[in-house]
Amino acid sequence: xxxLLAVTLASLVVFGVPTQSFAFEKSRTAYVNxxxxxxxxxxxxxxxxxxxxxxxTQKTEIDAVLKxxxxxxxxxxxxxxxxxxxxxxxxxxxxxxxxxxxxxxxxYYTPSSTAYLNHGHVGMYxxxxxxxxxxxxxxxxxxxxxxxxxxxxxxxxxxxxxSLHISRQY
Amino acid sequence: MAVIYFSxxxxxxxxxxxxxxxxFIDQDGQAKGLKMQGLEVGNLAKSKDKLFLEEKNKVRLLxxxxxxxxxxxxxxxxxxxxxxxxxxxxxxxxxxxFSQNGYNSDVRYGNEKGFYTDTIPYYIESSxxxxxxxxxxTSDDDNTNDQSKFALKEVSFDDKLQVKQLTNIESxxxxxxxxxxxxxxxxxxxxxxxxQDGFNGKVSLIRVNKQSYAQDMFTLINYKDMDDIxxxxxxxxxxxxxxxxxxxxxxxxxxxxxxxxxxxxEIKKKFSFKEFNQSLLRYxxxxxxxxxxxxxxxxxxxxxxxxxxxxxxxxxxxxxxVKITGIPEILLERKLNLKSLSPYDFLIVND
Numbered sequence: 330x331x332x333l334l335a336v337t338l339a340s341l342v343v344f345g346v347p348t349q350s351f352a353f354e355k356s357r358t359a360y361v362n363x364x365x366x367x368x369x370x371x372x373x374x375x376x377x378x379x380x381x382x383x384x385x386t387q388k389t390e391i392d393a394v395l396k397x398x399x400x401x402x403x404x405x406x407x408x409x410x411x412x413x414x415x416x417x418x419x420x421x422x423x424x425x426x427x428x429x430x431x432x433x434x435x436x437y438y439t440p441s442s443t444a445y446l447n448h449g450h451v452g453m454y455x456x457x458x459x460x461x462x463x464x465x466x467x468x469x470x471x472x473x474x475x476x477x478x479x480x481x482x483x484x485x486x487x488x489x490x491x492s493l494h495i496s497r498q499y
Numbered sequence: 500m501a502v503i504y505f506s507x508x509x510x511x512x513x514x515x516x517x518x519x520x521x522x523f524i525d526q527d528g529q530a531k532g533l534k535m536q537g538l539e540v541g542n543l544a545k546s547k548d549k550l551f552l553e554e555k556n557k558v559r560l561l562x563x564x565x566x567x568x569x570x571x572x573x574x575x576x577x578x579x580x581x582x583x584x585x586x587x588x589x590x591x592x593x594x595x596x597f598s599q600n601g602y603n604s605d606v607r608y609g610n611e612k613g614f615y616t617d618t619i620p621y622y623i624e625s626s627x628x629x630x631x632x633x634x635x636x637t638s639d640d641d642n643t644n645d646q647s648k649f650a651l652k653e654v655s656f657d658d659k660l661q662v663k664q665l666t667n668i669e670s671x672x673x674x675x676x677x678x679x680x681x682x683x684x685x686x687x688x689x690x691x692x693x694x695q696d697g698f699n700g701k702v703s704l705i706r707v708n709k710q711s712y713a714q715d716m717f718t719l720i721n722y723k724d725m726d727d728i729x730x731x732x733x734x735x736x737x738x739x740x741x742x743x744x745x746x747x748x749x750x751x752x753x754x755x756x757x758x759x760x761x762x763x764x765e766i767k768k769k770f771s772f773k774e775f776n777q778s779l780l781r782y783x784x785x786x787x788x789x790x791x792x793x794x795x796x797x798x799x800x801x802x803x804x805x806x807x808x809x810x811x812x813x814x815x816x817x818x819x820x821v822k823i824t825g826i827p828e829i830l831l832e833r834k835l836n837l838k839s840l841s842p843y844d845f846l847i848v849n850d
Contacts, residue, residue, distance in 0.1 A: 421827045421834070422782035422798035422805070423841060427729045459675070464509045467575045470596040471622050473675065473736065 360395040367402045500525055501807060502543055502550065503785060503796060504844040505830060509539045509575040511838055512555070518832050518840070521552050524807065528821040532829030542580035542737065543846040544589055549611075550848065551580060551589045558591065558607055558614055568614045574605060577843070579679075579737055581628035588656055590633070592619065592626065601642045606660060617660040624649065625689060625736065627680035634680040636668070636689055647672055651680070651687060651707065666712040668705065677702065677733050678740035678749060683761055685709055690719065690740055690749055692731075700728045702751065704759055719749060719757050719766055730777050734786055735844070741788035743812050748793070750786050753777050756793065756815065770815025772797075772808070783826075785845035792818070796845050809850070 355363070361373050377391075380398065384391045460472050506519035517537025524530050535554035544551040549562035555573045560566045576594040583590065590608040595618070597603075602622040607614050621637040628634075633654040640650055649668040655661050671693065678690035687707040694700040702720040707713070722731055732752040733739045740749045747759040754775030759766050772795055776782070782798035783805060795808045805823040810816065832838035 421803055422800050423830075423833065423839075424780050424782050424800065425839070425841065427732055427779050427781060462510075464575050464596065466513065467509070467573070468596040470509075470576055470594055471602070472576070472594065473624070 355396075355399075357392055357395060360392070360399050364395065364399050364402060500848045500850075501787075501794070501796075502846045502848060503826075503842050504541050504543050504552075505840045505842050506539055506541050507537050507832070507838045507840055512537055512575070516838070517555065518838060519554055520829055520840070522826060522829055524821075524823055528807070528823045530805075530823055530825035530829060532825075538574060538577055540577040540594075540843050542577050542591065543844045544580040544582050544591070545846060545848060546582045546584065546587075546589070549589075550846075551582065551591070553577065553580060553591050553607070558589075560589070560611060564611070566611060568609070570607060570614070570616070572605065572616060574607075578604060578623050579626040579628070579633075581633070583628075583631045583633075583656065585631045586656055590656070592623065592633075594623065602639075608656060608660070619654065619660070619662055621650075621652070621662075625676035625678065625680055627682070627737075629680070629682045634665075634682065634687065635662070636676055636680055666707065668707065669714060670705070674703070677736060679737050681740055681742050681747065682709070683742055683745075686761070688740075688742075688747060694728050697728055698725050699723055700725075700731060702731075702749070704747070704749075717759065717764065717766065719759065720751060727779060729779055734784055738785075738787050738845070741793075743788070743791065746812075748788065748812060750793070756810075770810065772810070773817055783842050785842045787845040787847055788812075789847040789850065792850075794845070794847055796823075796842065 361376060364376055365373060376395075376398075380391050380394045383389075384394045387394070462470055462472055464470050501524045503522045503524065504519065505522060507517045509517070511517050519535040519537045519541060521533040521535065521543075522530050523533070533552070535552065536556060538554045541553050546562075549560045552559045552561065555575065556570050558568050558570065560568075574593040574595060576596075578592040578594050580589070580591040582588070587610050588608050589610060590606060593605045593607075595603040595605040598620075601620055604619040604621060604623050606617045606619060608617070609615055619635070621635070621640055623635050624638045625636040626634060635652045635654060637650050637652060638648065640648070647670055649670055651665045651668055653663045653665055655663070665687075668689070670691065673693050674691040675693070676689055677692045678688075681688040686709060689705050689707075690702060691705060692700060692702045700722040701718060702722075704717045704719050706715040706717070722728060725731070730752060733750070734752065739751075740747060742748070742761070745761050747761060748769070749757045749759075751757070754772035754777065756769050756771065757766065758769045782800055783796065784798065785796040787794045787796075791812055793810045793812055795810065796805070797808065798805050805826050807821045807823060808817055809819040811818050827834055830840050833840045
């Protein structure tokens with residue numbers, strides 16, 4: 330399992346040159362606080378440890394990493410807000426999109442609920458139909474995706490969020 | 500009367516607020532709910548006079564009396580539940596996740612006198628209860644991440660839980676079980692699907708001779724040039740197939756019912772659900788075979804109503820359609836947009 334995780338993290342954490350520019354620069358503390366506001370189950374210690382690891386791998390400054398993470402979360406939240414409007418319409422009859430089968434190695438991310446939009450459910454396709462998923466508080470499970478379904482946001486999600494969720498379970 | 504089991508997914512229990520419901524439907528289509536604490540892919544089981552309900556930290560027996568049995572070890576994902584009449588044992592098997600040495604599928608089993616726990620040290624791809632025997636299809640028994648090897652095993656409870664290897668199953672690359680394990684007098688059966696890409700797929704029936712363990716494979720369905728193969732994904736892996744009067748029935752995700760005749764080996768698309776919505780966006784739906792019929796629980800988004808339909812297996816005729824009232828009000832967390840709930844099991848108690 331550890332080997333699988335290492336490969337996953339390495340392929341996920343691909344930070345290029347940050348493409349978005351912000352109207353103002355924050356201090357490191359400010360970025361940390363903003364990020365934790367958007368990802369409530371995260372501690373400052375966890376965040377800084379992750380950012381440190383990424384900065385080593387990517388050979389960038391920790392502050393640049395934090396800025397990138399913050400930018401991604403803001404983007405995710407904006408897109409999720411847009412989708413949330415359409416999702417409410419499916420409420421009564423439980424309308425959901427099928428997650429389905431995918432290619433081995435693909436990552437998917439389904440947000441857990443409307444309360445915490447980024448508090449998601451992360452998994453990786455282990456075979457065409459089996460995913461490996463973290464189950465918060467319990468561990469990691471294999472799971473058939475043939476017949477299960479959930480909500481998918483049809484936009485690219487923050488790779489950092491995914492690596493965080495996966496690394497948490499080990 | 501029918502029972503439908505709804506639950507939140509395992510990840511939604513991070514805040515401890517996962518929830519599940521046993522929804523009881525009477526002959527007039529009125530629904531009543533029993534609130535529980537959640538268990539993804541939870542299952543229902545019945546005996547002559549009792550109904551078995553489960554959740555992450557408890558099992559219950561309803562019917563002739565009411566009993567609750569708190570469970571020390573929490574579970575997050577169900578696999579199969581059932582009742583073994585010969586031994587008066589209700590059992591439930593769970594997908595408990597990776598362990599230090601491999602994988603665990605925990606078991607809870609017992610009756611009105613009490614419940615015990617044990618574990619099956621394998622990942623379960625499919626399972627089935629036939630004539631009071633539990634069969635498992637497992638994969639990756641040796642933990643080498645080889646997805647092409649399957650094994651057929653039998654579980655018994657005698658004085659403690661025993662798992663016996665019956666035979667290995669040779670499969671092609673990329674096959675995935677989409678049915679429970681079934682059996683008749685001479686053979687074991689399992690249906691598997693193969694998805695070539697996002698647009699094509701094949702559903703095959705594997706048959707294993709009970710005496711010689713010789714294997715056959717038959718193609719049930721070929722999906723070609725679909726706009727999205729995920730539309731064909733089945734509704735419930737424990738209830739997608741059934742044997743009735745020498746015919747093996749299989750329901751796919753497009754609402755089509757196929758049969759394989761165990762003697763003539765004839766394969767045909769026998770009938771389809773009326774006005775089935777073949778879409779990636781799925782509303783509440785579940786299927787359940789019972790006696791000589793196939794029941795379909797469904798939601799019509801155009802008129803915002805739930806229904807249960809009864810189809811006769813021999814003719815494919817829609818015999819009965821009952822409008823269900825009360826489900827949106829029971830699933831309160833869904834109504835308030837706090838949690839996402841899905842149906843995971845559907846059982847006909849009497850009809």
